[in-house]
Every structure is written in C-alpha cells, then in structure tokens.
Amino acid sequence: MIRPLITAAALALLGALPATAQSHITVQSTTSTQNSGLYEHLLPIFEEKTGIDVRVVAVGTGQALKNAGNCDGDMLITHARAAEEAFVAEGKGLARHTLMYNDFILVGPAADPASAAGDDILAALSAIAESEAPFASRADDSGTNKAELALWSEAGADPKAASGTWYLETGSGMGATLNLGTAQGAYVLTDRATWDTFANKSDFEILVEGDPKLFNQYGLIVVSPAACPATRIVEAETFAKWLLGPEGQDAIQAFAPNGKQLFFPNAAE
C-alpha cells in the first residue's frame, strides 16, 4: 500500500538526478568573477561553440588553489600572482597566463569619518588606522585579502593587533564582508566588479580609486596532468585557449552589466 508508493518515489528521484555530462571541466575560481555574473555571460557562448560543460566552483583564491592542489579542478582563475606562480613552481599547474584585470577600490560610508577619500591608498589606510575607524577585512586568504594585507604592511600599519576592536576580520567572502561593512559603517577594500554589481550598497561610496597600487590582475592556470592524472587536459586546454584567444577576450570586453565594463582583457600582453 505504502511500500510500492515509496519505491516508486525513490526510483523517480534516482532517475531524475542529472546524469554526469560526457564532456565537462571543473574550474576553481575566485568569487568576484561569479558574483559579478561574468560566467553567466561567458559560459553559454563557449558551451554553445564546443559542447564542453564548464562547472565553476567559486571560492576565495587561497581555497581555490588548495582545492586544485588536491586535484579537485581542471583549471584555476584566481588573482594572487605570487601564490599562482608558487603553484606552478611546485609542479601542480602548467604555465600561468595573464587573463584580464580590473582594480581594487576602498569603499566606506559617505560621511568618511577617517577622511580617507583621495587617490592614495596607503595614506587612506594610515588615516583609518590612526583614527581607529572600523575596517572590515575578509581574513580568508583570498586574493583580495592578500592584496589588502600587502597594502597595510606597505603603509607601515599592523591592523591585526587591533583585531576585534576597529579591525574586523570576517573570515568570509567579499559579499558577506560588504554586507557587514555597510551594516557597521566599516571601510572595506573590494574588487570593483563585486562592488559595481553589489545591490546592498546602503550609503557607501567609492572613496579611493585610481592608485596604481590597486591594480588587480587575474591569472589562468591549467592544472598539470602530471600532478593530477584525472585532469581533463584536452577540454581544459580548449577552454584556456578560447579565453586567452580573441573570441574569449572579446567576450570579456563585451561584458558590461549596467552599461559598465568590469574586466579588461590583457592576455596577449
């Protein structure tokens, strides 16, 4: 009476789970490229052309490199040059390619209590440290977090000593940290793509931009089949060639949600 019903339900559920696609790759990626909607723009174009299904796992750059190091991905799209070069030097990845760039920005409350606004990021961070105005850090070993820590150290400040007082280490992704920042009135260093597409801006504004130190380069690495025999090398190379070639670079160039370009292709350089 009930048993056949349950058996039928179980069979229906089993059968309904998506079967594994024949040709697919897994990309371990930084979050900014997913949160901004870049993949929703790029992947349908590539998938239509090649039939290769691209599965994106979006985590921080640090975790993406670790996951790929465990062979749980065929390709990396990240933004932390030193860590990327170390990954290749350890033999885990084939060559590192420059893919595209944009920039980091400092956002904060429009009232700007620390008077951080300007075009000098080091001066802005020093002003925040001096006035002990709240600052939210991702503290998650992501590419943005690595860049932020490098800037603090260049500014000669040690914010970690103030962790829990004015320096708030969220240990979360960019979006979660921005949500906390806008709620607490805390300054946040973010990539421009995530900020431009972020919908919960509250009264926050861009306070520092345009400093050459805020350059944000994205890199692409195909995982080495020597280190990870399960790497789908043919499909991964196909996707890499497409992204680095004229078609992919043009597609990146054309991605402009809200009429504003968010990533600037620079693979050929």
Next chain:
Amino acid sequence: MSAFREAIAEAAGLIVRADADFLEIVALSAQVTGLAVLIACAIGFPLGALLAVGRFRGRGALSLAVSAAMGLPPVVVGLVLYMLLSRAGPLGVLGLLYTPTAMVIAQVVLVTPIIAALTRQVVEDLDAEYSETLRALRATRAQAMGTLLWEARPALVTAALAGLGRAMAEVGAVMIVGGNIDHLTRVMTTAIALETSRGELALALALGIVLLVASLAINAALMGLRQRIGEPAHG
C-alpha cells in the same frame, strides 16, 4: 519594512513567473532532499528498532553515538566528506565531489541519526506496551522489530518530517561537497547564500519564503498521511 514587502512581492513573482532556472533549483532541492530522507529512513527505521529491542554488546554506546550524531555540525560533515571524496582523498577515484550524489550522501549522514534516535524512542515505548503479547506469540526478535515498526508508523512519519526539516534547511555541507555549481549542484539554500553575497537581499529572502512555502506544503501532506495511517492502528 519595505525590504520585506519587496521580498514577499519578489517571492510571489518567482512562483508566478516560474522561470526555468528557478524551477531547476527547486527541483534539484526536492530531489536531493527527498532521496536523502528516503535513504535515511531505510537505514534509520531498522537501526532505531534494533537499538530499542536488540540485545547485543555495545548497544548503549551505539545508542549514545547516534544521539550525539544528531548534533553534528553540517560544516564538519561537509569538510570530512570533502576530504574523503576529493581526488586526493581515499574515495577520490569515484569522482563524486561536486555532484548531486555527494550532496545526497552529506544529507543522509546528517539526517539518519535524527530518524534513528526518534525511531528508537518510539519503538522502545511501544515495546514496553506490547512485549508480553509478542513473547506470548513467540515472535522472533526480527518479527518483533517488524511488528513494532509497523505499529509505530504514524510516529515514524513525524521522525521522517524532522529529518526532512534538517535536510531542507541545510547549507553548510552541500555548499562544500556540491560546490554550488550553476545548473548542476545549486539548490535553494546555496542559491540563498549566493544572492546574499551579491547583496541581493530581497531576492535571497524571496527564495527563503519559497522554501518555507514548500516546507509547509510537504508538512501538510505528510500530516494528512499520518492521520490516514494512524486511524486503523488505533481504530
């Protein structure tokens, strides 16, 4: 309050428009959770009955372990499964990481202890009531377990519902082992987490409202079932 009004309007819009991406996410949630709860029932009912009426060494310890496992943090389950299913892990060759199957496994691990512990309690209570009758009928241990489980079925629906609640609400484990991959492993809860991180709070809340409505519908249906199967047992 306008944010809440916006979210409610958005939720209604999602249901009315029923666009393909949204339906895909709802369907995958239902499949993963439904399958996980069915498997958890298949393991948890007999395990609970065994713990209630079985007589074997280590029964107390196993009972305690099952009860304690009810409080397993989903993130820990996700992490352990990631380490097992990763290509670098012992089960890596199966290629299950970042698949719906991995998500089902994670939810089975989370839900089975709840169903087994609740079943044990129910069957123990019934056993106190029926044990003399069963002994008079010279029922074997297995027959007794089967009879008690059958008599307990209205309460077992409640146990299954408790498990379903945990599975539907869970995000930590399925995020890690599923990867929240668009069109493959994105379910309601991981979609809510993604929209929250995009700052799309109204849309995230709207998805939450849809999840709540779905949960209400399932609970109502199963409570109806519970009443139907409850009647003959006490009639």
